Amino acid sequence: MPRGQAEHRARGYIIAALLLTGLWYLASSMLDSPELPSPLTVLYAFIAGIRADLGFHILISAFRVLYGIALAGSFAVPLGLLCYNNRIDKLIAPVIYLLYPIPHIVLLPLIILLFGIGNLSKIVLIAIIVFFQILVTTRDAARNLSTNYIYSLLSLGATPKDVYRHVILPACLPKILTAMRISVGTSIAVLFFVESFATQEGLGYMIMYAWSKMDYPALYAAIVAMALLGLCLYLILECVEKRLCAWVYLQ
Amino acid sequence: MIYPDGTEALHDVNFAINSGASCSIIGPSGCGKTTLLFILAGILKPSEGRVQLDAQPREVALILQDYGLFPWKTIYENVDLGLRLRGISRSERRGIVLSLLDKLGLRNFAYHYPKQLSGGMQQRVAFARALALKPRILLMDEPLSSLDALTRETLQNFLLRLWKDNGMTMILVTHSIEEAVFLGKEIIVLSPRPGHVVKIIENLNAGDENYRTREDFFTKCREVRQNIEQGAI
Ligand SMILES: Nc1ncnc2c1ncn2[C@@H]1O[C@H](COP(=O)(O)OP(=O)(O)OP(=O)(O)O)[C@@H](O)[C@H]1O
Ligand SMILES: [Mg+2]
Numbered sequence: 001m002p003r004g005q006a007e008h009r010a011r012g013y014i015i016a017a018l019l020l021t022g023l024w025y026l027a028s029s030m031l032d033s034p035e036l037p038s039p040l041t042v043l044y045a046f047i048a049g050i051r052a053d054l055g056f057h058i059l060i061s062a063f064r065v066l067y068g069i070a071l072a073g074s075f076a077v078p079l080g081l082l083c084y085n086n087r088i089d090k091l092i093a094p095v096i097y098l099l100y101p102i103p104h105i106v107l108l109p110l111i112i113l114l115f116g117i118g119n120l121s122k123i124v125l126i127a128i129i130v131f132f133q134i135l136v137t138t139r140d141a142a143r144n145l146s147t148n149y150i151y152s153l154l155s156l157g158a159t160p161k162d163v164y165r166h167v168i169l170p171a172c173l174p175k176i177l178t179a180m181r182i183s184v185g186t187s188i189a190v191l192f193f194v195e196s197f198a199t200q201e202g203l204g205y206m207i208m209y210a211w212s213k214m215d216y217p218a219l220y221a222a223i224v225a226m227a228l229l230g231l232c233l234y235l236i237l238e239c240v241e242k243r244l245c246a247w248v249y250l251q
Numbered sequence: 252m253i254y255p256d257g258t259e260a261l262h263d264v265n266f267a268i269n270s271g272a273s274c275s276i277i278g279p280s281g282c283g284k285t286t287l288l289f290i291l292a293g294i295l296k297p298s299e300g301r302v303q304l305d306a307q308p309r310e311v312a313l314i315l316q317d318y319g320l321f322p323w324k325t326i327y328e329n330v331d332l333g334l335r336l337r338g339i340s341r342s343e344r345r346g347i348v349l350s351l352l353d354k355l356g357l358r359n360f361a362y363h364y365p366k367q368l369s370g371g372m373q374q375r376v377a378f379a380r381a382l383a384l385k386p387r388i389l390l391m392d393e394p395l396s397s398l399d400a401l402t403r404e405t406l407q408n409f410l411l412r413l414w415k416d417n418g419m420t421m422i423l424v425t426h427s428i429e430e431a432v433f434l435g436k437e438i439i440v441l442s443p444r445p446g447h448v449v450k451i452i453e454n455l456n457a458g459d460e461n462y463r464t465r466e467d468f469f470t471k472c473r474e475v476r477q478n479i480e481q482g483a484i
Contacts, residue, residue, distance in 0.1 A: 152319030154294050156333035156384070157309050166332065170323040247323045247364045 037217050045217030046224060054206070058225050061195065061203045064119065065187045065233060068126030069180060076131045077176055080138025084145060084168050093139070100136060104129045105193060122194040129190050130183040137179035141172035174248045177241040181234055188230045203229065252286055253298045260286040261297075262445035268437065270305050270387075273414050273421040273457070275435025277428065277475065279483065283446035284424040285316060288390050291422065304388065306420075309337070312386035316393050318377040320365040326352070327361040330379045337384075351379045371402040382413075388420045396426055407433055408460055415458065428479070432471045433463055440475065442482035449482035 021039045028038045037045075046054070083089040108125060115121035149167045158166065195204020203226045210219035242249055252261040260283035268274045278284055289295040291302055292313040304311065312333075313319075320329050327348060334344045352358045355375045365373050374394060381389060394410075395403045411434060414421045425431050431438050438452040454471055462468050 148315060148317060148319060149321065151289065151294050152315050152321070153332075155292050155313035155315070155319070156336055156380075158336050162336055166324075166336075167321070170321070173323075245323070247366065250364055250366050 034214075034216050037220060041217050042220040042224060046221040049206075049218060049221045049225070054221065054225060057201060057203050057206050057222075058229060060201045061191055061226070062229055062233070064122055064195075064202065065126060065184070065191055065229070068123045068187055068190075069130055069183060071123065071127040072129075072131035072183070073134055073176075073180060075127075076134035077138055080135045080176075081142050081164060081168050081172060083139040084142040084164075089139070089143065096132070096135060096139065100132050104132065105190065108194075117198040122191075122199070125194050126187045126190045130180075130187050133183045133186060134176065134179045138172055138176050141175035142168060145171055174241065174245040177237060177245065181237040181241065184230055184233045184237065188226060192226070252283065252290060252295070252300075254286075259445040261290075262447045264300075264441075264447055266439055266448055266451060268420060268422065270420055271418050272437060273435055274423070274437040274439060275431035276422065276424045276439045276441065277426070277431040277479065278441030278446055279443045279479070280426070282441045282444050284441065285392050287441075287446070288313065288392050288422070288424055292390055306387045309384070310387040312381035312384050312389050314377050314381050314389070314391045314394050316396075318365075318373050318394075320373055320376055320380070322365050325362050325364055326357060326368070326376050329365065329376055330383055333380060333384045347383055348379075351383055355379050371398050371406065374398060374406060378409075378413075386419060388422070391421070391423045393424055393426060395430065403430075404463075410434060411458065411460060428472050428475050429463070432468060432475060433457060438475055440478045440482055450478045452478065 024036075024039050028036045079092065083092055105125070107128065111121045111125050111128075115124050145168060149171060150163060153163055153167050191202070192204040192207065195202035196208045199205050203222050206222035207219055207226070210216070210222060252264075253259045264283075264287065276284055276287065286295065290297050291304075292311055293302075293308050294313070321332070324332065330348045330351060331344055334347060339347075349358070349361075352361055355378065357372065357375060357379065360368060360372065365376065368376065377394065395406055398406065407430060410421070410423075414434075421434075423431070423434055425434075432454060434457065436454055436457050438454050440449040440452065441447065442449050452471075452475060456462060456465075456467050456471070
């Protein structure tokens with residue numbers, strides 16, 4: 001990205017952040033209640049939190065989300081790409097579309113039964129939910145691929161394996177990475193859910209803990225941390241996308 | 252040739268082309284020209300009949316109607332790909348690719364993506380990619396049809412020189428009567444879908460850059476046009 005454009009974007013982010021903080025400040029002074037502390041109070045709580053163990057909880061949460069997305073991607077991407085093949089698609093597509101609309105979060109009891117109540121079951125639940133988002137997008141991208149690219153590669157003497165490597169994967173990669181980026185939002189929501197019980201680590205735990213103690217500044221500090229975590233992951237994935245798919249972003 | 256959905260694209264197409272000849276195939280839109288080239292290139296299996304080539308499959312190169320470049324690969328990578336798939340060493344490939352890019356005036360664009368190039372330049376990349384494979388048979392699907400008239404004539408001259416210099420067999424599908432006459436020593440006229448051969452016209456005067464402006468050129472064009480019109484009835 002040209003430098004001017006990056007500066008332009010950064011300025012946009014700063015203005016938006018200031019605007020939201022302003023609204024928050026207005027709302028908190030109008031409500032004048034401990035349930036919505038002012039941004040400044042939360043900032044102090046955030047700094048105090050970082051001095052204590054907030055950083056550790058952020059890292060744990062980041063680890064769970066990233067692991068979940070990576071796990072989901074490593075299954076969903078190959079499976080979705082294989083759907084380029086008509087025969088495989090006929091097999092897989094009905095299964096996907098039957099399972100996709102189920103709110104997978106209800107699988108929680110089953111997952112705890114299978115994977116215990118530790119980190120693994122939290123990661124698996126995030127992975128399952130994100131898996132379907134990435135799978136459906138990848139499959140659609142693979143199905144809509146222009147056959148001309150395939151013919152073009154075959155005319156160069158390619159094997160089926162070459163077709164996946166040189167055409168199907170690179171052609172679908174922008175869509176796959178976009179799906180992953182969007183899945184950050186979903187996985188943070190699921191993260192909160194899975195961290196709100198049976199753990200003493202992570203931002204979800206911090207939120208529930210602070211809430212139970214009615215420590216509202218700490219509660220909002222943890223919420224802000226969660227928002228920042230989501231934003232960071234989103235921006236990282238966007239960077240990866242711009243790097244790997246530079247060809248999409250040409251003027 | 253009948254597609255799986257029942258569309259009959261070609262019907263009873265029969266012809267032979269001498270090794271080293273240049274041949275134009277012309278016919279109305281949708282008559283099965285692209286299908287025919289895919290069959291010749293071995294990409295599609297005909298539902299009936301067969302193709303006999305005096306060359307290995309790897310000695311056949313195909314240039315697609317919309318250039319067939321990969322937008323996710325740079326110009327260099329696009330030209331390199333066919334060689335890479337053939338397992339040629341990186342250093343040897345590099346020599347071939349760079350010299351071809353030089354020859355086609357694309358050296359400065361090696362690390363650009365196809366999207367950043369004009370239509371004429373993309374077309375030259377497609378030529379470079381096909382030529383990198385040193386084909387004995389070069390199949391082309393309307394390679395120049397989306398270019399402006401001047402670029403088009405320049406590249407027609409380029410193709411003509413290429414054919415004369417390399418002695419390869421050239422089969423060119425085109426919509427344009429003038430192009431068919433300028434480049435093909437033989438012109439195969441196809442009927443509307445399902446395409447079959449209306450006539451094979453000899454065009455022995457082709458092969459000269461000045462042919463375009465000569466009287467016999469126009470006579471030939473008229474003959475081709477009459478045959479296309481006859482085929483359409
Ligand atoms: N994969 C396919 N399945 C079914 N029918 C097809 C397929 N590809 C092409 N056809 C049909 O076969 C016929 C011939 O198509 P083809 O692309 O070979 O024509 P063409 O002569 O190259 O046309 P144009 O001049 O527009 O490029 C058309 O009627 C087309 O709709
Ligand atoms: Mg065609």
